Amino acid sequence: MIRKIYRLWPQRGLLLRIWSLTAALAVLQGLLLGLLVPILRALLRPEPDFAAATPWLVAGAVGLVLHQVLFVLSTPVEFGAGTKLAAQLRHHLMRQVTTLPLGWFTTERKAEFARTVTSVVGTLAPLTVLVGGPAITGVVLPLTVTAVTFAVDWRLALVLLGTLPLAVLALRRSRRIVAEVSVDMEVAGNEVAGRTIEFGQAQPVLRAAGHGSTGGARMRAALDDHCGRSLRALDRMLFPDLSYSGIVMAGYVLVLVLALQFLFTGTLSAPDTVALLVLVVRFLESLGGMIDHASGIGAMDYLADRVEEVRHVPALPRAARPVRRVDRADIEFSDVTFRYERGRPALSGVSFRCRPGTTTALVGPSGSGKTTVIRLIARFFDVDSGSVRVGGVDVRDLDHDVLLGEIAIVFQDVYLFDTTIEENLRVARPDATDADLAAAARAARLDEVLDRLPDGWRTRVGEGGHQLSGGERQRVSIARAFLKRARVVLVDEAASALDPENESAVNDAIAALAEDPERTVIVIAHRPTTLTSADQVIALDAGRVVETGTPAELRDTGGTFARIYHQYENARSWRISS
Numbered sequence: 396m397i398r399k400i401y402r403l404w405p406q407r408g409l410l411l412r413i414w415s416l417t418a419a420l421a422v423l424q425g426l427l428l429g430l431l432v433p434i435l436r437a438l439l440r441p442e443p444d445f446a447a448a449t450p451w452l453v454a455g456a457v458g459l460v461l462h463q464v465l466f467v468l469s470t471p472v473e474f475g476a477g478t479k480l481a482a483q484l485r486h487h488l489m490r491q492v493t494t495l496p497l498g499w500f501t502t503e504r505k506a507e508f509a510r511t512v513t514s515v516v517g518t519l520a521p522l523t524v525l526v527g528g529p530a531i532t533g534v535v536l537p538l539t540v541t542a543v544t545f546a547v548d549w550r551l552a553l554v555l556l557g558t559l560p561l562a563v564l565a566l567r568r569s570r571r572i573v574a575e576v577s578v579d580m581e582v583a584g585n586e587v588a589g590r591t592i593e594f595g596q597a598q599p600v601l602r603a604a605g606h607g608s609t610g611g612a613r614m615r616a617a618l619d620d621h622c623g624r625s626l627r628a629l630d631r632m633l634f635p636d637l638s639y640s641g642i643v644m645a646g647y648v649l650v651l652v653l654a655l656q657f658l659f660t661g662t663l664s665a666p667d668t669v670a671l672l673v674l675v676v677r678f679l680e681s682l683g684g685m686i687d688h689a690s691g692i693g694a695m696d697y698l699a700d701r702v703e704e705v706r707h708v709p710a711l712p713r714a715a716r717p718v719r720r721v722d723r724a725d726i727e728f729s730d731v732t733f734r735y736e737r738g739r740p741a742l743s744g745v746s747f748r749c750r751p752g753t754t755t756a757l758v759g760p761s762g763s764g765k766t767t768v769i770r771l772i773a774r775f776f777d778v779d780s781g782s783v784r785v786g787g788v789d790v791r792d793l794d795h796d797v798l799l800g801e802i803a804i805v806f807q808d809v810y811l812f813d814t815t816i817e818e819n820l821r822v823a824r825p826d827a828t829d830a831d832l833a834a835a836a837r838a839a840r841l842d843e844v845l846d847r848l849p850d851g852w853r854t855r856v857g858e859g860g861h862q863l864s865g866g867e868r869q870r871v872s873i874a875r876a877f878l879k880r881a882r883v884v885l886v887d888e889a890a891s892a893l894d895p896e897n898e899s900a901v902n903d904a905i906a907a908l909a910e911d912p913e914r915t916v917i918v919i920a921h922r923p924t925t926l927t928s929a930d931q932v933i934a935l936d937a938g939r940v941v942e943t944g945t946p947a948e949l950r951d952t953g954g955t956f957a958r959i960y961h962q963y964e965n966a967r968s969w970r971i972s973s
């Protein structure tokens with residue numbers, strides 16, 4: 396356990412200092428107790444021999460001072476150590492996720508990662524100090540006492556030594572059960588949290604149905620389940636707790652009986668018996684105290700596994716000698732096949748080429764693989780076979796930062812940081828001048844939005860950008876692409892209807908992006924205007940390219956493109972007439 400936690404931490408200096416001070420204090424305590432043997436031997440006789448006891452008493456006094464000094468030294472090291480350790484691990488995890496494939500960041504994993512960085516690390520770090528320390532004492536002190544006992548009476552030392560593995564086995568069992576129970580309780584806790592949110596949101600419905608104060612059945616079921624699981628958890632932990640205490644107690648009784656028997660048979664002197672009984676009490680006390688920390692140790696085990704899960708996600712493989720320059724921004728798929736973790740291949744044998752200065756429209760029914768094409772260009776994932784090339788270089792051989800520096804992605808659900816519009820644009824190029832910002836805003840038709848907002852560039856957009864409409868957020872995103880001077884722009888056009896002003900602004904902005912002869916634009920197209928203005932259309936179906944050509948060539952073929960084009964046209968005329 397201690398080794399597992401130790402390996403988990405990126406910087407081990409602080410942990411090492413805390414734990415070595417704790418271990419040193421435990422060894423010193425055991426040795427100080429051991430001094431009782433020569434002291435009692437010298438003093439507990441018909442004629443006490445103070446001269447013989449004096450060096451041991453002096454050694455004891457020096458040992459006590461040393462103990463106090465170590466204790467004073469360890470206090471400031473431990474003070475705030477939990478917070479420092481949490482910060483170290485959090486920084487490490489944050490660095491680690493920047494190396495992961497972007498495809499790893501699904502909604503569930505993002506939530507899980509947020510929980511790991513906040514609550515899991517926040518609980519684990521203080522536990523390593525509050526529980527890790529006593530756990531080390533609980534092992535080191537009994538071992539030191541056993542070693543001292545060996546020097547006095549090997550028979551009793553063997554009994555102590557025999558108690559240790561039995562106690563460790565019982566403790567392990569208890570720890571395993573705590574870990575299992577923790578998972579169970581977390582599932583029940585998440586269910587209660589989910590039902591509580593639902594309960595809050597469903598208040599109008601519940602009240603309309605006359606259940607406002609009594610609550611919904613699902614909420615009650617979740618609470619009952621949580622209560623039931625808690626009681627079962629307590630039941631499950633009771634037996635291992637009792638068996639551990641039983642083993643420790645049996646060890647104590649056995650040593651007591653044997654010590655008295657050795658005393659009365661004359662094989663153990665009275666002073667040694669007294670000293671050994673004191674040692675044994677301390678041995679059992681610190682060993683017995685471990686059960687109080689069993690749940691803490693079990694929790695540490697479980698939390699450490701959760702952190703390990705994130706730490707062991709394989710990073711994107713990096714080329715040994717990555718290419719750091721791309722001359723042209725053309726994109727080429729050669730016989731690409733790709734499958735997500737589960738399911739059938741999302742793309743099979745896909746080949747196409749997009750030249751700089753052109754716009755390519757990707758079309759196809761839902762699930763045909765359009766988004767996957769975009770993800771593979773930005774190397775969210777690596778292909779299973781074939782290759783994706785940007786500027787003639789396989790994206791796996793390109794330096795990842797260079798690749799991402801060339802690409803701008805305009806998602807449907809653009810995420811904006813909870814700060815000003817200006818800061819949100821500067822993410823694309825932190826050293827941009829005001830003139831650069833203004834030019835990018837003009838090209839993306841964001842300037843019209845800024846003119847309307849009372850605080851202009853300094854308008855805060857709210858969490859995720861919710862203070863702006865979908866079309867306005869897309870304009871911010873397109874402005875970022877201009878500012879970044881990205882030579883590859885990948886756009887996922889909003890599938891849902893934008894208001895006419897936003898729609899025409901976003902259309903114009905995408906068209907303006909395509910005017911740069913060095914830029915390659917690929918759009919997942921959902922609007923007839925985008926489809927007709929594209930230089931090339933690639934129609935996908937079930938992960939395969941089924942048509943490639945210009946819009947004019949494909950419009951009257953009766954194929955996938957023609958069908959989708961007419962559907963979009965019909966939807967648009969329906970919207971206009973309704």
Ligand SMILES: Nc1ncnc2c1ncn2[C@@H]1O[C@H](COP(=O)(O)OP(=O)(O)OP(=O)(O)O)[C@@H](O)[C@H]1O
Pocket residue numbers: 501735736737738740741759760761762763764765766767768
């Ligand atoms: N993260 C994922 N994990 C597993 N399967 C996925 C994932 N993303 C997409 N898929 C599957 O891959 C296939 C292609 O999906 P993709 O999102 O590329 O299609 P699409 O044409 O963009 O669809 P839509 O128009 O609905 O967005 C689908 O069968 C989809 O279910």
